[in-house]
Amino acid sequence: MKNIFTLFLLASIFIGCEIDNSTQPEKDTTSPNIYITSPTNNGIVLDSTIIVVDASDNIAVDKVEFYIDGNLVSTRSTTPWQYNWNVVNLSPNTTHTILAKAYDAANNIGNPATITITVHITPTSDGIVAYFPFNGNAYDESGNGNNSTVNGATLTTDRFGNNNKAYFFNRLDNYIQTNYDLKIQNGNTFSFACWFKTDNTQISGIYLGCGLGSSHVGFGHYTSTRKLWANCRNGTISDVSGNTVLSNNTWYLAVFVINGLNIQFYLNGTSDGSGSFSVGADPSSTGRIGSRDDNWNIFGGVLDDIRIYNRILTLQEIQSLYHEGGW
Numbered sequence: 001m002k003n004i005f006t007l008f009l010l011a012s013i014f015i016g017c018e019i020d021n022s023t024q025p026e027k028d029t030t031s032p033n034i035y036i037t038s039p040t041n042n043g044i045v046l047d048s049t050i051i052v053v054d055a056s057d058n059i060a061v062d063k064v065e066f067y068i069d070g071n072l073v074s075t076r077s078t079t080p081w082q083y084n085w086n087v088v089n090l091s092p093n094t095t096h097t098i099l100a101k102a103y104d105a106a107n108n109i110g111n112p113a114t115i116t117i118t119v120h121i122t123p124t125s126d127g128i129v130a131y132f133p134f135n136g137n138a139y140d141e142s143g144n145g146n147n148s149t150v151n152g153a154t155l156t157t158d159r160f161g162n163n164n165k166a167y168f169f170n171r172l173d174n175y176i177q178t179n180y181d182l183k184i185q186n187g188n189t190f191s192f193a194c195w196f197k198t199d200n201t202q203i204s205g206i207y208l209g210c211g212l213g214s215s216h217v218g219f220g221h222y223t224s225t226r227k228l229w230a231n232c233r234n235g236t237i238s239d240v241s242g243n244t245v246l247s248n249n250t251w252y253l254a255v256f257v258i259n260g261l262n263i264q265f266y267l268n269g270t271s272d273g274s275g276s277f278s279v280g281a282d283p284s285s286t287g288r289i290g291s292r293d294d295n296w297n298i299f300g301g302v303l304d305d306i307r308i309y310n311r312i313l314t315l316q317e318i319q320s321l322y323h324e325g326g327w
């Protein structure tokens, strides 16, 4: 009887073990898979983007981590597996790495997905008062109605090779008249941006100016020094120059930032010197593109994509102007 009981006990334990074995979950050793579906590898991100990943697992994805340039920026534990990335505070035309990791509940991590993108920033329209992109005409596309009249300047090829997207000035009598009230005086702040390319070894030129005789204002470069240059005359003459010696037949972006009587020059998105005028001037005439009201330092070459803002631009904003269109 005792033997039968022992046999029954052993059988019960054995069966019990069988039952326990059949209900114990197998350890999950399979890692999730993850792919970045947007943006595209080696592509361009303009201002912002939604980073979208495709994550899957044999059981379930527990969480997804998003990294920018090696820094964890977001962890999501529910779908959609995505992250809204705003890039407007980054330097334009810089390259960045996006990496995403998927985890399951057993803490298996799949091979991270990684891509590289380049950031572009749309030039700001905050405070813009006039914008002349020269898209087949000299209209102000800022929405402020600063209309212009073309006097002899002719449409030509822009820096990207597009026909009829910039204006050529013959260095004799061509200019474009605007109704922008151009002046230099205390309390008046503005920024003026302009692409230019000279086609003359003398490379003289006013990009934007007004007035004549004893009262005038001009922004451009000076013939003898071949440096960016701003000129103000109210009886007394005052000039301020940039640093870089410019080359002929080369596209440059000049930005002049004027704060009262102070001026800061930028060339191709970097600082190119600064200074102060000893006098201000508020000529009665409005701004001309390509000359002042006289024939002094009249521009010869191509001008394009002119913007005037009623405020000081930041360096990042100036860099976004320089890199506009992927330049």
Ligand SMILES: [Ca+2]
Residues within 6 Å of the ligand: 028, 029, 030, 031, 032, 057, 058, 059, 060, 104, 108
């Ligand atoms: Ca798994």
Ligand SMILES: [Ca+2]
Residues within 6 Å of the ligand: 133, 134, 135, 158, 165, 166, 304, 305
């Ligand atoms: Ca243009």
